[in-house]
Amino acid sequence: MPLPGFYFPPGSARQTEAELYLTADGKYLEVRDGGGTLLASAPRRQVTVTSRLGNLRRKVAYPDGALFETADNDGIDALLTGHNGALARLERSWRLAALSLLAIAACTALFILYGVPRSAEWLARETPPSASRVIADQTLKAMEGKFLLPTGLPLARQQRIRDRFARVAGWEASGHGYDLLLRNAPHVGPNAFALPDGRIVVTDQLVLMAKSDTELDGVLAHEMAHVNHSHGLRSVYQASLIPAAIAFITGDASQFAQMTVILPAILVQSAYSRKFEQQADDDAAILLRRQGEDPAALAGFLERMELKTCGKTGCGPSWLGSHPATSARAARLRRAPAQ
């Protein structure tokens, strides 16, 4: 059964109508024109046939550079039985597409829920302290001078905070070393953050906002919990794992791909961050209760901070933020049980 199509001589764009035959012994593939004149012939094994893909025309390439093309996909598959078209069959089925979609969704969910956090946790554990130090130095260097200025607190006040800091650090049994850095940060406002190597930055603005030492204890315990769980390093790894995985799977790091994954990546990243904040709050609450202090002080402090930075309307929707909604955090802290 001859297959109709077009023939191109070696290295030429000139096409003529022609037909493809398999010789009776099944060994040779021949191309003949309408009059039966032989245009090309070669042993079947030396001829390459493109694999089936959608409705694309199939190309039969001869070793000398001649080409035969046909739109008859079924015909050529029947002619050359044993030609592997398994992939094309998979690609034609809607049922398989739906199945693939489900599998991809499940893999993505597992990857986001377990894969990324677990591998980031493992990587953070395996990161040598010297590397944590370098990352912390880098972070600090980027902020120092621009956002972080030398503290303007009176020496006596500084000393009192350092004493509190040493005291709270003493409650900890985790064996981590901590260091307190006080900084004036007029552009950042009241804030505190932990660096991966145990240094904890507290801004003057936050110190001045605290009404009692207990409130400050809560903030310090919260930041120390971040250090204990390597939250800083883990978020660095989490932030790089998602784009890396997308680039790896799709092999597509183009502008379009980037634009379309930026928003989901930010949302996932914020969700991880909120989880870390909650964990730090929980740890702080346990630590405070154990020392006979009331985590409600930290709750009240958080509420005042939100009122100061975002006004009565609050700081925007919590599903976008790096922290859970302040009201939810405060409520959770207030009902935290003593362990």
Next chain:
Amino acid sequence: MDTRPLAAPQAPAASLRNTMRFEGSAGEYFKIWIVNIALTIVTLGIFSAWAKVRSKRYFYGNTYIGTNAFDYHAAPLRILLGRAIAFGFLLAYSLTAAISPKLIGLWYLLFLAALPWLIKSSLRFAARNTSYRNVRFDFHGSYWGACKAFILWQMLAVVTLLSLLPFAHRARDYYHINNNRYGQTAFQAEIPVGKLYKYYGLALLAILGALAVIVGLTGGTMNIFKPADGLVIAARIVAVIFGAVAFWGAPAYLGALTFNLALNNTRLGENVTFESHLSPVRMTWIVFSNILLTMISLGLLYPWARVRRARYMAECMTVVSPADAGDFQSMPMPAGNTIGEEVASFFDIDFGL
């Protein structure tokens, strides 16, 4: 469409106008795309090279001029190798960044030195793996040529406060087009730089106008940490939308105009000319809505978006050739250098026209 055997060479050379067509469908491509992603996940990423080739083949093979479509020939294994090498470089770079950040500068220097080579190899790979009617394309650009077009001209444009930007743009287009061949026949572009000045001027005006509107709406301050009332917030939202449209839209708009200009002034050999009439507004709209809809649909509309763009672009391009288009002959050539292209695409450098 002319489906009859082509006329003999000595026949009178009447002109044939062939508008390009894209014959793929979103549904068909969706199935191919999703099954290939699933296979890529199952094989922990290895299959991605095959998936990429199938995807490219689908788009090339459905883009028709007259009776025939293009074809894409890259070998997945070579792409995989290039990808592995690019990944190795990325890893080495990240390690350097983590261990001794001072040495990062060296990497940038190395990257700058490699950039012309990456551009050259990527264009050559793309050309040599593309064919139409049994004849492959080829690319003859040199390292030094890429250096001039992509680095020196861009630097000159920056030094002259962007006043030479249209010339830099033309240098890029010339490197791209004038080094390309279809078989033995060279492409030749002669782009009037005056038109480029006009287009760039318009884009600049659009961006300046948008800036003025944004400053007017926000009073120049955009401190999102400060509390604000409803009206101010609404003004900011309008400003952000306006800014996004201007800063992403202006380049898309400019891209369509300059694409038309380049193609309309390109010849293949003596007789074949091209026409492109992309509507800048429609092209910008397609790019924007594609990104938006892909995002909203969690990626599910990505195949539809790609097909839609390919279809529109094909519809806007016409090839005008003498009736005997079969005279094109290919040149014997070795396969291209994949590593350049894959390294380039991994680092997200897009050299498309």
